[in-house]
Amino acid sequence: MDITxxxxxxxxxxxxxxxxxxxxxxxIGGQISVICPGGVGSPEAAKISGVSKVISVEGDCFDSYDxxxxxxxxxxxxxxDLVLTSSSAIGREMSSAIAAKKGFPVVQDITSLNDGISVSxxxxxxxxxxxxxxxxxxxxxxxxxxxxPAEGGGNAEISTVNVSEEVSVAVKEALAKAxxxxxxxxxxxxxxxxxGMGDPSNFSHLYEVADEIGAAVGASRAAVDxxxxxxxxxxxxxxxKTVTPSLYIAVGISGAIQHLAGMRSSKYxxxxxxxxxxxxxxxxxxxxxxxxxxxxxxxxxxxxxxxxD
Ligand SMILES: Cc1cc2nc3c(=O)[nH]c(=O)nc-3n(C[C@H](O)[C@H](O)[C@H](O)COP(=O)(O)OP(=O)(O)OC[C@H]3O[C@@H](n4cnc5c(N)ncnc54)[C@H](O)[C@@H]3O)c2cc1C
Numbered sequence: 001m002d003i004t005x006x007x008x009x010x011x012x013x014x015x016x017x018x019x020x021x022x023x024x025x026x027x028i029g030g031q032i033s034v035i036c037p038g039g040v041g042s043p044e045a046a047k048i049s050g051v052s053k054v055i056s057v058e059g060d061c062f063d064s065y066d067x068x069x070x071x072x073x074x075x076x077x078x079x080x081d082l083v084l085t086s087s088s089a090i091g092r093e094m095s096s097a098i099a100a101k102k103g104f105p106v107v108q109d110i111t112s113l114n115d116g117i118s119v120s121x122x123x124x125x126x127x128x129x130x131x132x133x134x135x136x137x138x139x140x141x142x143x144x145x146x147x148x149p150a151e152g153g154g155n156a157e158i159s160t161v162n163v164s165e166e167v168s169v170a171v172k173e174a175l176a177k178a179x180x181x182x183x184x185x186x187x188x189x190x191x192x193x194x195x196g197m198g199d200p201s202n203f204s205h206l207y208e209v210a211d212e213i214g215a216a217v218g219a220s221r222a223a224v225d226x227x228x229x230x231x232x233x234x235x236x237x238x239x240x241k242t243v244t245p246s247l248y249i250a251v252g253i254s255g256a257i258q259h260l261a262g263m264r265s266s267k268y269x270x271x272x273x274x275x276x277x278x279x280x281x282x283x284x285x286x287x288x289x290x291x292x293x294x295x296x297x298x299x300x301x302x303x304x305x306x307x308x309d
Contacts, residue, residue, distance in 0.1 A: 001030035001136070004080030006037065006094055007045055014041025017086040017142075017186060019048050019149035024142050025084060026050045026150055028115045035077055037070055038062030039160065046156040054156050059163040065090060071097035073163045078102065080137075082117070087141040088186055099139040106139040107132055111146040111244075125238045125261035144186045145244050184234060185241045187216035189249075190266070192236055194220035194259075196252020196273065197292065200227035205296045206251060213303050218243065220253045237262035249299075251292045255280025272296070 003025040008015035018034065018041065025032045032051050036042040039056035046054045055077050061069040071094060083098055085091035087109040099106035110119040111129075119140060123130045134140075184190050193206050203217065210217050218241070219234040236243055238258040248266035253259060255271070255278055263269070264283050271284035274291045281287045288295045 001028070001082060002080040003028075003030045003032050003082045003084065004078045005032065005034045005051075006074065006083065006085045006091070006098070007034050007041055008086045008088060008091060009036075009038070009040040012040060014044040015086070015186075016149065016188075017088070017091075017144045018045060020144065020147045021084045021086065021142055022048045022050050022150035024113050024147040025082075027147070028113060028117065030082070031080075033080060034156075035074055037074060042158050042160075046158050047152050047154050048156075049151045049154040051150075051154050051156040054158045056158055056160040057163060058160060061163070067093045067097050070094065071101060074098065075101045077161065082136060083139040085139070085141045086186070087143045088183065092141045095139045095141040102137065102139070104137045104139045105134060106141075107134060108141045109143050110140050111143050113140070113142075113147075122242070122265070125258075126242060126265055127261070143244060145188060145246065182210075182214070182216035183241075184216045184218040184236060184243050187214075187243075188245050189213055189215035189247045190218050190236070190243050190245045190263075191215050191249040191251065192218035192220065192234075192253060192263075193223055193230075193251050193292075194253030195222040195226060196254075197223065198252075200229035202292075203230065205292070205300075209249075209296065209300050209303065212300060212307060215247075215249075220256075220259050250280050250284070251296065253280055254278050255283065272299075 005021045007018040033053040034045045034051050035055045039058040042054050042056040085095040110121045112120045118133050120129050120131050191206050193203050206217050218236040219230050224230045224232050224235045238261040242262045244265045246267045248263050249270045251272045269284045270286045271280040272288045272295050276289045
């Protein structure tokens with residue numbers, strides 16, 4: 001089977017989710033090619049074990065994200081039966097556009113992949129897992145942090161193609177803005193604040209911890225609804241984003257069922273809440289019963305020490 005992976009970029013280098021896509025592809029076996037839009041991260045992609053070919057597709061259209069321009073530029077180089085993207089906002093849009101242009105079916109946000117091919121994904125806010133039998137060819141977007149990343153040590157050939165002449169150039173700012181902060185849906189560590197933070201300015205304490213440990217900052221719906229300074233893009237939960245990080249830190253969040261729907265599949269959950277009866281402690285692996293004012297400075301100090309070791 002030929003598998004084509006569309007790489008994901010972050011700040012002009014390869015996003016770690018790309019190695020997870022290779023890990024997912026390797027789990028079913030086949031010839032794996034990676035297409036790097038704009039050529040971003042091609043040398044890093046070539047070093048991922050299991051990758052046999054990297055196609056660095058370059059051109060003016062990749063200066064800023066435009067789904068139509070990117071997919072038009074990329075599709076001619078896809079010869080796989082199976083196309084994998086991440087399930088970031090860009091990854092989902094790209095998988096849909098590629099599937100439409102190639103006439104493939106598409107399944108979004110899968111969390112497992114078996115030879116055959118059957119895939120699964122969570123539905124109804126994570127309350128049920130849907131198994132889907134798909135036939136090749138098809139396109140799949142893969143949820144970040146659900147597959148083991150492939151190791152380094154590869155040495156794939158890189159071919160570079162320039163498509164400047166053939167595609168349109170689009171507007172720049174959207175992508176640059178999106179890249180400013182890690183997105184909660186893709187980060188490996190997420191620290192979220194709730195109404196218990198008391199005031200939106202207090203989220204600066206969460207950003208300080210996040211900067212220390214490379215985390216994304218999220219929020220409960222009460223926080224985003226109450227304070228306009230906290231954007232809805234940060235909301236985790238049933239009507240917000242679903243996250244599956246290795247570590248989720250909930251600060252001043254009670255743990256309403258709708259919030260749990262978006263974060264309970266995190267690998268480890270640390271809850272900080274001054275109310276020992278808060279439902280969040282029911283799903284937490286670790287709990288600190290204290291105010292955030294007391295516990296966040298201590299947590300930050302502790303994490304700084306760990307990170308500098
Ligand atoms: C249809 C529907 C969809 C919804 N979707 C979502 C969703 O996607 N995401 C979501 O989050 N919610 C969602 N909600 C809202 C949800 O029901 C809760 O209202 C919301 O999650 C509560 O947010 P919170 O935990 O921040 O606030 P609260 O429930 O008010 O909890 C605040 C917590 O902070 C603690 N606290 C207070 N002060 C401190 C302090 N100084 N230090 C430490 N802890 C402190 C309190 O003990 C309390 O537990 C939805 C609701 C509905 C009806």
